[in-house]
Amino acid sequence: MKNIIVASTSTIHNAAYLEYLLPTLEEHFSDTKEILFIPFARPSGITHKGYTEKVATSFKKIDKKVKGLHEYEDKKKAIERAGGLFTGGGNTFLLVQQLYKYELLHVLREAIFNGVPYLGTSAGSNICGVTMQTTNDMPIVYPPSFKTLGVIPFNINPHYLDPDPNSKHMGETRETRIKEFHKFNNLPVVGLREGSWLAVKGDEIMLKGNLRARIFEQDIPPYEIESGELISFE
Amino acid sequence: MKNIIVASTSTIHNAAYLEYLLPTLEEHFSDTKEILFIPFARPSGITHKGYTEKVATSFKKIDKKVKGLHEYEDKKKAIERAGGLFTGGGNTFLLVQQLYKYELLHVLREAIFNGVPYLGTSAGSNICGVTMQTTNDMPIVYPPSFKTLGVIPFNINPHYLDPDPNSKHMGETRETRIKEFHKFNNLPVVGLREGSWLAVKGDEIMLKGNLRARIFEQDIPPYEIESGELISFE
Numbered sequence: 001m002k003n004i005i006v007a008s009t010s011t012i013h014n015a016a017y018l019e020y021l022l023p024t025l026e027e028h029f030s031d032t033k034e035i036l037f038i039p040f041a042r043p044s045g046i047t048h049k050g051y052t053e054k055v056a057t058s059f060k061k062i063d064k065k066v067k068g069l070h071e072y073e074d075k076k077k078a079i080e081r082a083g084g085l086f087t088g089g090g091n092t093f094l095l096v097q098q099l100y101k102y103e104l105l106h107v108l109r110e111a112i113f114n115g116v117p118y119l120g121t122s123a124g125s126n127i128c129g130v131t132m133q134t135t136n137d138m139p140i141v142y143p144p145s146f147k148t149l150g151v152i153p154f155n156i157n158p159h160y161l162d163p164d165p166n167s168k169h170m171g172e173t174r175e176t177r178i179k180e181f182h183k184f185n186n187l188p189v190v191g192l193r194e195g196s197w198l199a200v201k202g203d204e205i206m207l208k209g210n211l212r213a214r215i216f217e218q219d220i221p222p223y224e225i226e227s228g229e230l231i232s233f234e
Numbered sequence: 235m236k237n238i239i240v241a242s243t244s245t246i247h248n249a250a251y252l253e254y255l256l257p258t259l260e261e262h263f264s265d266t267k268e269i270l271f272i273p274f275a276r277p278s279g280i281t282h283k284g285y286t287e288k289v290a291t292s293f294k295k296i297d298k299k300v301k302g303l304h305e306y307e308d309k310k311k312a313i314e315r316a317g318g319l320f321t322g323g324g325n326t327f328l329l330v331q332q333l334y335k336y337e338l339l340h341v342l343r344e345a346i347f348n349g350v351p352y353l354g355t356s357a358g359s360n361i362c363g364v365t366m367q368t369t370n371d372m373p374i375v376y377p378p379s380f381k382t383l384g385v386i387p388f389n390i391n392p393h394y395l396d397p398d399p400n401s402k403h404m405g406e407t408r409e410t411r412i413k414e415f416h417k418f419n420n421l422p423v424v425g426l427r428e429g430s431w432l433a434v435k436g437d438e439i440m441l442k443g444n445l446r447a448r449i450f451e452q453d454i455p456p457y458e459i460e461s462g463e464l465i466s467f468e
Contacts, residue, residue, distance in 0.1 A: 013402040044410055045417035091414050093373075133374055138411040139327075139367050140418050142380050146373055159405035168247040169428065171393035176278055177372040180325050183279035184374050194403065 002151060003028070003117045004200035006128050008158045008192035008209075010089055010121035018058040018121075020195060024208070026062040028117050032083030034065040038108075040098035041090025041123040055088060076107045082116055089122025089158075092135040096127065097143040105149060112151045122158045125192070129155035134181055134189050136174075152200060154233060155181075160191030160214060175214075175222065182218040188233050189216040198231065205231045236385060237262070237351045238434035240362050242392045242426035242443075244323055244355035252292040252355075254429060258442070260296040262351050266317030268299040272342075274332035275324025275357040289322060310341045316350055323356025323392075326369040330361065331377040339383060346385045356392045359426070363389035368415055368423050370408075386434060388467060389415075394425030394448060409448075409456065416452040422467050423450040432465065439465045 005021070005028055012020050029035060039051040046054075052068030059066050064084075072078035079085070085108070087095070099105050112118050120128050126135045127148040134155045163173040172180075178189050190198070196209035207213050212224045217233070225231065239255070239262055246254045263269060273285040280288075286302030293300050298318075306312035313319070319342070321329070333339050346352050354362050360369045361382040368389045397407040406414075412423050424432070430443035441447050446458045451467070459465065 009405075043406070043414075045414060094414075094418070134372060136372070136405060138415055139369065139373060139380055140411075140415040141367075146376050159403065161403060161405065169393065169395060171243075171370060171395065172277070177374075180278060180328075181372055181374040184328070 001115050001202040002112055002200050003115055004112060004128060004151060005117075005119045005197055006125040006152065006156060006192070006200065007119070007121045007197035008125065008160065009194050012195045016058065017054060021119075021197070022058070022062055024197075024199075025059075025119065028119065029062075029064060029084045032064070032117070034067060034082075035059055035084040035086050035119075036069060036078060036082035037066050038069045038085070038087040038095075038124070040069070041088060041092065041095035043088075043090035046090075051088060051090075055086065075102050075104060079104060079107045079111055082111065084117045084119075085111060086119040087121075087124030087127065089124055091140055092123040092126045092132050092137045093139050093141050093143055095123045096132050096146070096148060097141045099127070100144045105147075109149045109151060112149065118151075125156050125158050128152050130187055131155060131185075133185065134178060152198070152205060154188040154190060154231075157189055157191045157216075160193050162193075162214075175216075178216045178222075182216065186218045188218075190214075190231065191216065191222075196227070207231060235349050235436040236346055236434050237349055238346060238362060238385060239351075239353045239431050240359040240386065240390060240426070240434065241353070241355045241431035242359065242394065243428050246429045250292065251288060255353075255431070256292070256296055258431075259293075259353065262353065263296075263298060263318045266298070266351070268301060268316075269293055269318040269320050269353075270303060270312060270316035271300050272303045272319070272321040272329075272358070274303070275322060275326065275329035277322075277324035280324075285322060285324075289320065309336050309338060313338060313341045313345050316345065318351045318353075319345060320353040321355075321358030321361065323358055325374055326357040326360045326366050326371045327373050327375050327377055329357045330366050330380070330382060331375045333361070334378045339381075343383045343385060346383065352385075359390050359392050362386050364421055365389060365419075367419065368412060386432070386439060388422040388424055388465075390432075391423055391425045391450075394427050396427075396448075409450075412450045412456075416450065420452045422452075424448075424465065425450065425456075430461070441465060
């Protein structure tokens with residue numbers, strides 16, 4: 001049974017990396033002592049090693065060891081054997097390019113469907129969707145496809161940002177961008193605000209955290225759901 | 235001799251479409267009565283026809299006619315015969331996908347190198363760069379390549395936005411995103427703020443408008459240039 005946490009962000013304002021999620025993660029990863037970390041999105045160009053150490057520091061607080069996927073020659077086997085998985089944020093284009101390069105999407109999807117607990121934050125959440133096409137990131141590299149894990153039946157927009165009514169900036173708002181996506185695609189999009197996450201248990205998907213989430217479906221006005229509500233498009 | 239206006243935006247706050255640029259455009263397009271408009275980025279999913287009408291309304295104020303490229307069966311010939319060219323904003327992924335689909339990049343580049351006056355705003359400016367990899371847009375469609383016109387020897391970040399020191403949002407700032415680009419690419423990036431544009435005359439590229447622009451080069455700190463200064467990376 002799928003057991004996934006799809007988080008908007010790793011870090012909320014004025015808190016340490018992953019801090020707001022640690023109580024949740026302690027339960028989420030209760031059956032494993034070690035987490036396999038996928039550092040490929042590496043924010044701001046941090047090294048895989050540096051990123052993995054940062055993650056290890058946070059997970060140490062709940063008594064978990066962390067290994068970085070970059071350390072393994074056979075990355076597929078590493079994923080197959082993992083007791084827990086975490087894909088961190090950074091640049092989604094880079095992450096997806098790397099997952100294709102090492103041919104890891106299929107094995108990662110398999111592990112998640114087999115029930116290995118998975119945590120994604122930001123780019124690591126984007127890849128849980130059907131495609132990465134509602135990322136906010138810059139296309140700094142060219143991945144061979146925008147198709148991602150599809151372990152949830154819709155797309156994610158992490159770090160969802162409400163329009164600022166006082167802004168004089170003329171660039172598109174996030175909502176406008178997602179509407180443009182819906183001119184060419186019919187997948188629902190869940191806009192996850194900072195500090196929100198989806199708890200996926202099998203086919204049940206619940207919004208968690210303090211805030212509401214904004215749901216975008218093709219051809220209908222966007223609407224909000226409350227924390228604690230289930231998300232379903234059937 | 236190349237004769238290009240590369241504008242951050244079509245529209246500044248509290249002004250009509252293209253209004254702030256009209257005196258400049260009157261001079262820029264002084265040798266032609268008709269502009270060929272490329273509406274393929276179509277913001278918010280507006281139709282090609284609707285977008286072209288919007289553009290025509292603005293250009294009428296300086297006594298220019300506007301035809302939309304979508305009206306032509308033979309789009310290559312339409313570009314070859316144009317006396318003036320304008321590519322409007324919207325979604326850069328969509329624009330680039332369409333330009334590849336109709337195989338127009340080469341003929342457009344040729345026309346610009348032959349001296350046909352060109353105007354780009356937003357997505358239409360992004361494509362003047364070597365690649366579209368510093369766009370802010372969402373990857374709503376998958377183009378066959380990120381390579382663009384390369385009529386200027388660097389990349390553009392339109393609608394450049396300074397970091398908000400009061401923000402509690404944890405998504406990446408624009409500067410952080412461009413720094414990530416430079417982890418994998420060595421092209422300089424010009425961050426054009428709203429209301430700024432580049433006037434390209436042959437190999438001379440001058441910043442215009444009221445604001446400064448922010449320049450990002452690989453491995454050195456970002457710096458500002460003043461309006462009226464030339465941009466060169468040699």
